[in-house]
Amino acid sequence: MDAVALASLPLFAGMGAAEREQVADVCAELDVDMGATLLREGDFGYSMFAITAGTADVMQQGTVIRSLGPGDVFGEIAVLSGGRRTATVVATTPMRLISVMNRDVWRLEREARQVGAALRETIARCLERS
Numbered sequence: 001m002d003a004v005a006l007a008s009l010p011l012f013a014g015m016g017a018a019e020r021e022q023v024a025d026v027c028a029e030l031d032v033d034m035g036a037t038l039l040r041e042g043d044f045g046y047s048m049f050a051i052t053a054g055t056a057d058v059m060q061q062g063t064v065i066r067s068l069g070p071g072d073v074f075g076e077i078a079v080l081s082g083g084r085r086t087a088t089v090v091a092t093t094p095m096r097l098i099s100v101m102n103r104d105v106w107r108l109e110r111e112a113r114q115v116g117a118a119l120r121e122t123i124a125r126c127l128e129r130s
Contacts, residue, residue: 001027001098009098011050011073026104032095038074039089045078047101054095059088067092079105080124 003024006012012020029052032038038049041060051072058066058074065087068074078085079102105120 001025001029005052006098009050009052010071022108023100026100026108028099030097030099032091032097034091034094036091036095037088038091038097039085039087041085041088043085045075045083045085045102047099048073048075048079049100050098052096052098054091054093056089056091056095059090060086078102080120 001024003017003020006015006020006024006027007017012023015023030049032054038056039045051068051070051074053070056068056074057064058068068089074087074089075085077083079100082102109117109120
């Protein structure tokens with residue numbers, strides 16, 4: 001994953017270049033087909049995602065409650081809490097995503113405390129906005 005590309009996403013824009021480099025090392029880029037179920041309400045969550053292209057619908061109990069697009073983040077609640085997914089997310093167009101696993105967030109907190117703390121703080125800010 002390219003650290004410069006991360007800077008264009010609100011999730012990572014507030015981090016310094018060195019912090020983004022370390023986060024980029026644990027990110028994966030994913031291409032997703034339209035109609036793919038990305039998260040399922042009630043499942044345990046092990047990763048969070050930032051959208052770089054495409055759109056998705058967020059559903060609770062089968063009802064669309066929100067639409068997501070480039071720059072939006074989802075899956076962060078389960079990563080922060082270690083709990084279950086609070087919603088289902090389905091791709092409404094082909095998508096490109098950046099994924100971060102919860103184990104990598106935890107590892108960054110242990111090995112690079114400043115980077116891990118910055119990532120967790122940034123995720124918390126995303127939660128406040130949603």
